[in-house]
Amino acid sequence: MSVLPYLVAGWLFLAGCVGMATSRNLIHAVGSLAVCQSSTYVLLLAVGYRRGGTAPVHSDIRPGSRPLVDPVVQALTLTDVVVGATVTALLLALVVQVAKRHGTVDPDELRELRG
Amino acid sequence: MSPRTRLWVLACGVAGVAALLAVTVWRLPPFGGARHPYGERAVEAALASRVANAVASVNFDQRAFDTLGEQAILFGSVLGTVVVLRQTRDERRVEPEPAGVAGPVRRYALIALPVVLLTGVYVVAHGQLSPGGGFQGGVVAATGLHLLYVAVDYRALKRVRSVHLFTLADAAGEAGYLLLGTGGLLAGTAYLTDVLPLGTFGTLASGGTVPLLNAAIGVEVAAAVVVLLARFLDQAIEIVTSGEEGDRAPGTDGAPGTGGARPAGGTGRADGADGPHRTGRGGAG
Secondary structure, eight states, X not given: OTTHHHXXXXXXXXXXXXXXXXXXXXXXXXXXXXXXXXXXXXXXXXXXXBTTOBOSBXXXXXXXXXXXXXXXXXXXXXXXXHHHHHHHHHHHHHHHHHHHHHSOOOGGGOXXXXX | OOHHHHHHHHHHHHHHHHHHHHHHGGGSOOTBOSOOHHHHHHHHHXXXXXXXXXXXXXXXXXXXXXXXXXXXXXXXXXXXXXXXXXXXXXXXXXXXXXXXXXXHHHHHHHHHHHHHHHHHHHHHHTTTTSSOOHHHHHHHHHHHHTHHHHHSOHHHHHHHOOHHHHHHHHHHHHHHHHHHHHHHHHTTSOTTOOOSOOOOTXXXXXXXXXXXXXXHHHHHHHHHHHHHHHHHHXXXXXXXXXXXXXXXXXXXOSSTTOGGGOOXXXXXXXXXXXXXXXXSTTOOO
C-alpha cells in the first residue's frame, strides 16, 4: 500500500491534536504537541524515501553507485527535531512556572488571569 | 463552552481534517518512488562542493540561511527558558547535599563520561563526512557532561559546569554562525555562500565553510542543552519557595538559610547501602 506512511503521519497528527484538546494536564498537553510534531518527521521521511535507496552519505559508498534517499527532507527533519526539543523545553519551563504560581496544571482550572 | 460542546467541535474538526487528509494522500507522489528531483540535485550539489554527507551540505551550504533561522529559534527558546526559570523574589536557593551512588553506577558512568564527550566532538568534527553534525554531536556532548551528575552528584556537576561560561559559549556559537556568513559578503557574493577552498573530497578539511558552520552549531547546541538542563536541575534541586507555601520543601519553612534540612525528594531508596541518600532525584514534585 503506497499511501500507508502518509496515513500514519496524518493519524499521528490527529492523535496529537485530540490529546492536546482533551488534555487535563499541561505536561500531557506538551507531550501531545510533541506527538503532533513527530507526525511531520514521518511525513517528511516518507516523502523522501526511495525503494532500495541508502543513506545520502558518501563516506563508504562510491558516488553514483547506488540510489539514495532524498537528503533535503532529512535535513529538514534534523533541524525540526532539535528545534522541537528546545521548544518543548521552553513550554515545560512555562508549565513549571504555572504550577508554582497557580498550584495546578489542569488547563480547565486556569481560567482567570492573575498577576 | 461546556466540555460536551467542546468535544463535539473537536470531533467535527478532527473528522474534517481526517477526511481531507485521506483524500489528499492519494494525490501525493507514491511512497518509495524513484522520482526525487530535489534530492538528486541536492546530492549533485553536495558532490560538487566536495561534501560527502549530503545532509550536511543541504543544512550548511544549500540551505544555510534556513539553518540560520532554525538556530535562531533554538537560541530564542533557550533565552526564553532562562528567563522563565529564573529565581524569583519569593524563592531562595538551598545547597545541594552530597549524595552516595551505587558503586557500579559510579564506575560505569565515569568510564562512559570521556567516551561520550569524545564521541560528541567526533560527531561534530566529522559532520560533513559521515552521518552526524553539529546538531547531533552537540546534544551527545552535552548529555555526556551530565553523566557526572549520574556518577557523582549535583555539586560535582556544578563545579565543572559554569552556567555563565556555557551561556557565553551559546552566544559565541550563534555569533560564529552569523559572522561566518559574512565571509560571503566580503568575497563579493551572497551571505553564507561557501567561499573557502573546497579541499579534497572525504577529508576532514573538505567542504569549505561547511565544517566551520558545523562546529559553530555544535558549540551552540551543546551549550544550549547544558544551559537548559542547568535551569531545570536548578528548579528541581536548588530553588525552593520560601514563606508559607513551602510545598516544594515541607519542613523547611521559615528560617531562610537552613539549607541542610531539605528532605530527600520522593525517591524512597532507604536501603542505606551507600551512604547518605541522594538529593533531589526526581524530587520536588
